[in-house]
Amino acid sequence: MRSEWIISGCxxxxxxxxxxxxxxxxxxxxxxxxxxxxxxxxxxxxxxAALGQxxxxxxxxxxxxxxxxxxxxxxxxAAPKAAxxxxxxxxxxxxxxxxxQPEAKPDPKVTEKPAExxxxxxxxxxxxxxxxxxxKEEKQKPREEKPAQQSPKYNASEIAHLLDxxxxxxxxxxxSRLNQEANLGAPNAAPDAKLSQTExxxxxxxxxxxxxxxxxxxxxxxxxxxxxxxFREDGSLAQPPVIVAGSASPLGPALAESGxxxxxxxxxxxxxxxxxxxxxxxxxxxxxxxxxxN
Amino acid sequence: xxRIFTSGNxxxxxxxxxxxxxxACGAALTLGGRGTLGSVRLDITEGNFQPMPIAIPxxxxxxxxxxxxxxxxxxxxxxxxxxxxxxxxxxxxxFIEKITNFDxxxxxxxxxxxxxxxxxxxxxxxxxxxxxxxEFRLWDVLAGQQLGNGQQYLTTPENWRRLAHIISxxxxxxxxxxxxxxDTRVVFVDETGPKERRVxxxxxxxxxxxxxxxxxxxxxxxxxxxxxxSTQVITYMAYGQGDPRVYLxxxxxxxREIVGNFPGMSFAPRFSPDGQRVVMSLQQGSxxxxxxxxxxxxxxTRLTNTPAIDTSPCFSPDGAKICFASxxxxxxQIYVMPAAGGPAQRIxxxxxxxxxxxxxxxxDYIAFTKQTANTFAIGVMxxxxxxxxxxxxxxxxxxxxxxxxxxxxxxxxxxxxxxxxSLYTIDISGRNQQRVPTPSFASDxxxxxxxx
Numbered sequence: 001m002r003s004e005w006i007i008s009g010c011x012x013x014x015x016x017x018x019x020x021x022x023x024x025x026x027x028x029x030x031x032x033x034x035x036x037x038x039x040x041x042x043x044x045x046x047x048x049a050a051l052g053q054x055x056x057x058x059x060x061x062x063x064x065x066x067x068x069x070x071x072x073x074x075x076x077x078a079a080p081k082a083a084x085x086x087x088x089x090x091x092x093x094x095x096x097x098x099x100x101q102p103e104a105k106p107d108p109k110v111t112e113k114p115a116e117x118x119x120x121x122x123x124x125x126x127x128x129x130x131x132x133x134x135x136k137e138e139k140q141k142p143r144e145e146k147p148a149q150q151s152p153k154y155n156a157s158e159i160a161h162l163l164d165x166x167x168x169x170x171x172x173x174x175x176s177r178l179n180q181e182a183n184l185g186a187p188n189a190a191p192d193a194k195l196s197q198t199e200x201x202x203x204x205x206x207x208x209x210x211x212x213x214x215x216x217x218x219x220x221x222x223x224x225x226x227x228x229x230x231f232r233e234d235g236s237l238a239q240p241p242v243i244v245a246g247s248a249s250p251l252g253p254a255l256a257e258s259g260x261x262x263x264x265x266x267x268x269x270x271x272x273x274x275x276x277x278x279x280x281x282x283x284x285x286x287x288x289x290x291x292x293x294n
Numbered sequence: 295x296x297r298i299f300t301s302g303n304x305x306x307x308x309x310x311x312x313x314x315x316x317x318a319c320g321a322a323l324t325l326g327g328r329g330t331l332g333s334v335r336l337d338i339t340e341g342n343f344q345p346m347p348i349a350i351p352x353x354x355x356x357x358x359x360x361x362x363x364x365x366x367x368x369x370x371x372x373x374x375x376x377x378x379x380x381x382x383x384x385x386x387x388x389f390i391e392k393i394t395n396f397d398x399x400x401x402x403x404x405x406x407x408x409x410x411x412x413x414x415x416x417x418x419x420x421x422x423x424x425x426x427x428x429e430f431r432l433w434d435v436l437a438g439q440q441l442g443n444g445q446q447y448l449t450t451p452e453n454w455r456r457l458a459h460i461i462s463x464x465x466x467x468x469x470x471x472x473x474x475x476x477d478t479r480v481v482f483v484d485e486t487g488p489k490e491r492r493v494x495x496x497x498x499x500x501x502x503x504x505x506x507x508x509x510x511x512x513x514x515x516x517x518x519x520x521x522x523x524s525t526q527v528i529t530y531m532a533y534g535q536g537d538p539r540v541y542l543x544x545x546x547x548x549x550r551e552i553v554g555n556f557p558g559m560s561f562a563p564r565f566s567p568d569g570q571r572v573v574m575s576l577q578q579g580s581x582x583x584x585x586x587x588x589x590x591x592x593x594x595t596r597l598t599n600t601p602a603i604d605t606s607p608c609f610s611p612d613g614a615k616i617c618f619a620s621x622x623x624x625x626x627q628i629y630v631m632p633a634a635g636g637p638a639q640r641i642x643x644x645x646x647x648x649x650x651x652x653x654x655x656x657x658d659y660i661a662f663t664k665q666t667a668n669t670f671a672i673g674v675m676x677x678x679x680x681x682x683x684x685x686x687x688x689x690x691x692x693x694x695x696x697x698x699x700x701x702x703x704x705x706x707x708x709x710x711x712x713x714x715x716s717l718y719t720i721d722i723s724g725r726n727q728q729r730v731p732t733p734s735f736a737s738d739x740x741x742x743x744x745x746x
Binding site: 200203204207208209210211212213214215216217240250251253254255257258259260261262264265279280282283284285286287288289290291292293 | 334335336337338339340341342343344346380411434436437438441442468469470471472701
């Protein structure tokens with residue numbers, strides 16, 4: 001009986017000692033500072049992101065077309081114009097295939113408008129004829145035929161301008177500005193393809209590194225300023241940050257300017273992924289020195 | 295609209311952009327899903343302080359005769375900003391653009407290239423009436439815009455250094471959000487001669503060490519000069535014939551007078567924030583107590599009554615409280631009491647001897663000298679005694695005085711083996727220790743309020 005106790009005791013002690021030795025020599029947990037932040041991406045995230053990208057090309061085609069309108073394409077513009085409008089609807093709805101449906105809708109609008117407006121300006125000209133012209137074009141769309149059909153007094157480009165009611169969407173734009181218009185629908189991503197926490201954290205970290213707070217503020221200054229930042233797709237600033245809110249304080253201007261400097265100096269913010277552009281193109285940054293160590 | 299941005303994290307669902315979009319597209323727009331347009335909001339609550347690179351090209355002289363003055367003003371602005379530790383003036387040899395016209399907008403790209411974040415342009419002109427005019431503009435190079443309005447100042451030609459200090463203050467205030475401290479003076483005790491027969495004279499100079507003037511001849515020992523916060527008067531202690539006494543000295547007239555008529559010695563005077571009263575210690579037997587005297591009426595009020603040495607009184611900037619040093623608990627420590635007297639509360643509890651407490655003009659700190667076994671340190675603590683920090687420590691450091699913006703402390707320091715003390719400044723952060731140039735040894739500095 002006693003020997004069993006002794007054996008059992010020795011066994012436990014051995015295990016205990018072995019544990020002491022092996023556990024002590026095991027690898028220490030690596031330094032927290034060296035951790036890489038990980039965000040978990042699920043299947044649905046990926047498929048949603050892909051969903052968004054499927055739609056994106058349509059959008060991008062539509063915008064440049066709108067800009068090229070100014071090049072003399074004459075009456076033919078009626079078609080792209082009409083196509084552009086409904087396109088927004090379909091895109092906003094996010095599911096309907098875009099290009100095909102719209103073409104049915106425009107016809108009535110297009111035929112009616114020319115019927116009224118040109119009448120006032122050019123009495124010699126019969127509005128019916130424009131309607132006919134337009135109908136033909138929509139069925140056939142051959143570009144070469146149009147010049148041939150024009151009568152000498154028929155100023156097609158002028159009518160095209162009259163027809164065109166898309167003024168707000170027709171500013172001449174280039175480069176990144178083209179894409180700004182796309183924000184009415186989510187251009188490059190499905191609405192719920194989420195900006196990952198990692199990206200947000202990385203952006204916050206970068207701005208924090210870049211921000212040299214004015215020495216006049218400290219953690220109990222009780223001031224803040226909010227800057228609205230519009231980004232380009234490459235992560236650079238589309239325009240200087242704008243103050244949208246802030247506390248009334250003599251420290252305010254210095255605080256706001258230090259925030260602007262941080263953002264201007266450290267652009268582009270390349271940690272922001274283009275596929276989430278719709279969500280980070282417009283960010284509000286609140287500079288509040290409440291955690292400054294002094 | 296802006297209220298929307300000020301509110302909590304996800305209240306910005308209806309942003310300005312979305313509102314516009316809805317108006318433009320009408321009800322047909324059926325965007326759904328949270329986060330599509332709800333803007334991302336980031337809170338940045340910490341930063342990474344870096345001194346600001348600033349370019350200070352030569353100010354433009356209004357005529358050839360002003361070239362030297364313009365150069366001098368440029369040099370002083372550069373030196374002031376550099377010494378503050380908050381700016382790094384860029385070496386002028388790196389400048390790409392030469393500023394030749396004060397009235398045009400600089401080419402920001404050429405200043406961005408050399409990593410300047412701010413740029414000062416200016417002009418110095420002698421007016422037809424003989425006065426000197428200095429104008430300057432401060433530019434944010436990254437944002438490509440002017441900061442604040444341009445300013446111009448007029449003064450007599452002899453005062454040209456003050457123009458430079460005033461411009462430095464304006465730049466400092468615009469960038470840091472704090473008032474500057476360059477257009478100030480320092481009164482101190484100038485020490486000459488060998489250690490056994492040291493001559494101590496009261497002297498005053500600009501904060502950068504220029505324009506030293508002596509206020510006393512050196513035939514008596516002077517100590518602890520203090521500026522009035524509101525008038526051109528200083529108070530100090532001097533050993534004339536007999537007991538040391540507290541004096542007032544009028545800087546404009548040069549007149550001096552004894553404060554009050556007390557038996558025994560009076561010492562450690564300091565003005566109240568309104569400049570109307572002087573608080574000081576009066577000796578009573580082997581004890582000392584704190585009294586306050588109304589300067590206009592010479593009415594004197596006793597504030598403490600203890601069998602201990604209460605000394606170095608200093609008002610809080612709002613005039614409501616007084617901090618002082620007392621050995622009533624055994625060793626000298628710092629106490630705070632109401633300005634009208636009453637129960638005092640001990641605020642310092644560390645090892646060692648605390649002395650010369652002085653309340654920051656901002657009200658946020660009390661600076662002190664702390665003596666331990668073999669070092670003297672300058673430190674700060676909050677008025678409730680928390681947050682004690684030692685800024686500098688050494689063989690002998692003593693007598694802190696705050697710059698008017700409460701950001702910088704000047705004190706005097708003796709190094710081991712040094713034949714005499716010198717003046718130094720240090721930020722309340724503990725960074726940026728700098729020696730202040732003086733003609734000879736110097737001690738007991740007191741910083742003036744802003745002159746302008």
